[in-house]
Amino acid sequence: MMTYMRFTQNPILAVAAFAALILASCEKNIDSNNENFPADGVVRIDASVSDLMTKADLPYSGYTGSDLGLFIDYGDGDYYSKDNVRWVNNNGTWTPESRVLWKNAKSPVGIFAYAPHIIGADDHTGVEFSIPSNQTGGTSSADFLWNSMPGFVPADGLVDQKLNITFSHVLVKLKVNLTFGNEFGDSHSVKDVILNGTSSKIKCDLANRTVADLDQSSSNDISMCNT
Numbered sequence: 001m002m003t004y005m006r007f008t009q010n011p012i013l014a015v016a017a018f019a020a021l022i023l024a025s026c027e028k029n030i031d032s033n034n035e036n037f038p039a040d041g042v043v044r045i046d047a048s049v050s051d052l053m054t055k056a057d058l059p060y061s062g063y064t065g066s067d068l069g070l071f072i073d074y075g076d077g078d079y080y081s082k083d084n085v086r087w088v089n090n091n092g093t094w095t096p097e098s099r100v101l102w103k104n105a106k107s108p109v110g111i112f113a114y115a116p117h118i119i120g121a122d123d124h125t126g127v128e129f130s131i132p133s134n135q136t137g138g139t140s141s142a143d144f145l146w147n148s149m150p151g152f153v154p155a156d157g158l159v160d161q162k163l164n165i166t167f168s169h170v171l172v173k174l175k176v177n178l179t180f181g182n183e184f185g186d187s188h189s190v191k192d193v194i195l196n197g198t199s200s201k202i203k204c205d206l207a208n209r210t211v212a213d214l215d216q217s218s219s220n221d222i223s224m225c226n227t
Contacts, residue, residue: 038161072100107153115145129200140221148206
């Protein structure tokens, strides 16, 4: 892996990039005796992010992205199973593009979530994400998040009748601090930093939490951002 630099008069102290180091509702069995389960059986969510990869970041924060994808898996063919439902963030309030219901309070269900939402990613064992090569404007568009909760029981796991989704990062956030010597004099600074030889596209199995490089025939050269 090589890093190339081009010099101008504008000082840059640090750069960063994300890279891959690789039936009807009347049929519902509502548990009205469980205060933690919503009486209407509607799925509601909150989302946050933890497990950040750099020491400069906070260990836990609310997820402020614009959308996410959510799978509710009761098994193939089950009426209450939902694939890749897009949820939109409106100032911290999450709204699904189609209604999602719990089957009941006690039935275990697989919960699989990722962000940002990708149209057509209808198989939670094979969500594909392309890593942008131009990250000079920031790393947010390159940050892919996931969450997996197999065997989730709503009566036991809901908090204030909501599903709490805590995302972790799939990719690694790489930060580079540059220190100048005397080789170039005192009037030069770094303009561009290129990270060579990274993956351009990955495939994520949300259920098993595995990641595969989809395009091993070509590498991705990332233009890093000034932090």
